[in-house]
Amino acid sequence: MTQMLASVDQRTKLVGENRLELLLFRISVTQLFAINVFKVKEVVRVPSLSAMPGSHPSIIGVANLRGLAIPVIDLRKAIGFRPSAVYEQSNLIITEYNRSVQGFLVDKVEHIVNLTWSDILPPPKTVGRNNYLTAITRIDYQDKQELVSIIDVEKVLAEIIQYDIKLSDGVLDEQLLPLMQGKKVLIADDSATARRQVRETLEQLGLEVIEVSDGLMALNQLQQWCDSGINVSEHIIMLITDAEMPEMDGYKLTHEIRKDKRMSDLYITLNTSLSGSFNNAMVEKVGCDRFISKFQPDLLVEVVQDKLRQSEALLTQ
Structure with missing residues (x-):
């Protein structure tokens, strides 16, 4: 897994050419999910977690990675599925969004795929406003075509962090x-x-x-x-x-x-x-x-x- 992500910094040439790379993972047996590789710092096996009493229900603990305390979010629970169990193949996807670092618990990280943004489509309107997807795509994967759901991580984090739009004193002219x-x-x-x-x-x-x-x-x-x-x-x-x-x-x-x-x-x-x-x-x-x-x-x-x-x-x- 380390080797798979080692070249992330070299992939920046894709951006500006309307291309992206998706990190594929599963949080259920039947469906593939994804986030953009550029948001990913690393993927690790699930370490021991320390409890965070009083935290949001989707935060299952804190991981200590090289001296950095990282909150761990159960992604299955955060998007409306039953809570995850930690298996031997379970992974933490360590990401950086909006100047904060967090880990997402997933069942298994699978692969990285290279696509163009023209391959990425908005989710169907029939899924309603409360879905946790920003987009979907279809890929040829393991000798079959699979639907990939791209997670709206910003929505997940907003429900946990609850960003405040109140302006600080003195900002408004x-x-x-x-x-x-x-x-x-x-x-x-x-x-x-x-x-x-x-x-x-x-x-x-x-x-x-x-x-x-x-x-x-x-x-x-x-x-x-x-x-x-x-x-x-x-x-x-x-x-x-x-x-x-x-x-x-x-x-x-x-x-x-x-x-x-x-x-x-x-x-x-x-x-x-x-x-x-x-x-x-x-x-x-x-x-x-x-x-x-x-x-x-x-x-x-x-x-x-x-x-x-x-x-x-x-x-x-």
Whole structure:
């Protein structure tokens, strides 16, 4: 397993080419689940766990890995199945999301597969709003075709951590509030939980939020505005986009926007749970204006306010 993940850092060339790699695992005998390899720090056998009295019911204990205390989440229980039992083949997937490290208990890690984002589809609408999936795909695996369900880890973590959208004192610039009333922001993110967090933060400022669930939908919306004669950079303050999305990722979306002269100057903020050092390099490569890691309401508001100040300064010149 260590060898399988040893080259994760070398796989960054896939990002920006609308490609991804999924770590496949099982939490039931009959179905494959997955998360993006870029979120994975390592995969280990389940060590002894220390109890955490008073913790969320889905947190089954704390693992001590090389001196770092890591909360362990029973992924089966967190997404609505019966609690897991720990078997000899059980694994912990150690991940980093939104600047926090946690372990997910799964039955067995299987494999890594290389796909394009165009292979990834949103979950069917018939599954309802309360599902824990951001996307699905089908792969040829072990001489048969299997359905793979991609976990909405941000939703899982939000139900456990309960992120607060309350702004800190002094963050909001009262002088800018009148300028923000009714102005629009476009959000592209495949996680309904992440979109809700951004929307509820920005609505506190009087902003109107337009939501889409993948990069291709965002590009189509922007192109429709351009085709109808709308100046996109005046119509919306900015695009806030996730990195990982079905159909088209945030890096490819940015690339497509920058090469279209009608909207090449659109302000783009990358808002993602992927690691900061990696994304800073990708932001520079594809041409995003800002990068912020999820979920930081104060910083999100500061980014919007900074953009408004820049716009006002240009108008007064």
